[in-house]
Amino acid sequence: MKNDPLLLGGREFTSRFILGSGKYSVALIDAAVEEAGAEIITLALRRAEAGEKDNIMEHIPETVTLLPNTSGARNADEAIRIARLSREVGYGSFIKIEIMSDTKYLLPDNNETIKATEILAKDGFVVLPYMYPDLYAARALVSAGAAAVMPLGAPIGTNKGLCTKEFIKILVREIDLPVIVDAGIGRPSQACEAMEMGAAAIMANTAVATAGNVPLMARAFKEAVRAGRNAYLAGLGRIKEEAAASDPLTGFLDS
Incomplete structure (x- = not known):
């Protein structure tokens, strides 16, 4: 929304849905931009430079931030090298740090991520680190110069949803940076819940890419993200242990 922008690296975005990389297709990108309103799309540099027959870059509008x-x-040194190459070939100063030394569960290595973030932030990058939702690591990323923190909701590509919900809530409360939930979101309802918790944005890919109707699912995510954000801004109603009438009934019962 124009009156509630997402601020990242000194730039304003009206959409809080970000398309992740992975299962790219022209149909997915079209749906993300046209139906979900995505203004940010992640890009795996190795894929972009692999010389594939259908260059996905040709289908991403110039208005979209890469x-x-x-x-x-697998470590900070490799991430730094990829980031610098990315900027050198013209993809700008925004960079998402993904460091995974584990190939089975694909969990982010927080220690190496902190190292890479500190060096790249000093080098003028707008660093958005993908992380396991740990408060101490998040605080270290803030000190290192991150522009946001991107905790996983569940292992990447699983569509399992908000498995780390309670830890993400802690980050939202304690970290004075946008908290973007990345990886594992499988349903629009889960995206809505994350936004109700105070997440600044949602990144998704597999949930949309593997849907039976990709454009319709992209639109559902847009509406869910917006509904969750509005609920958060409005302030969720209180929860009570005992039933309480929503309308005053005493006058009626006494008459």
Whole structure:
């Protein structure tokens, strides 16, 4: 929304839905932009430079901000090298740090991520680090110069939803940066819940890409993200242990 922008790296975005990289197709990108209103799309640099027959870059509108990621990096040094190459070939200064030394569960390595974030932030990058939702690591990322923190909701590509919900809530309360829930969101309802918790944005890919109707699912995510954000801004109603009438009935019962 124009009167409630997402602020990242000194730039304003009206959409709080971000398309993640992974299961790219022209139909997915079209749906993300046209139906979900995505203004940020992540890009795996290795894929963009692989010389594939159908260059996905040709289908991303110029109005969309590219968020290259360091997918494939196993340590800070590799991530830094990929980030600098990304900027050198013209993909800008936004960078999503992904460092996964574990190939089975694909969990982010918080320690290496903090190292890479500190060096790249000093180098003028707008760093958005993908992380496991740990408060101490998040605080270290803030000190390192991150522009946001991107905790996973569930292991990447699983569509399991908000498995780390309670830890994400802690980050929302304690970290003075946008908290973007990345990885694992499988349903629009889960995106809505994350936004109700105070997440600044949602990144999704597999949930949309594997849907039976990709454009319709992209639109559902847009509406869910917007509904969750509005609920958060409005302030959710209180929860009570005992039933309480929503209308005053005493006058009627006494008459």
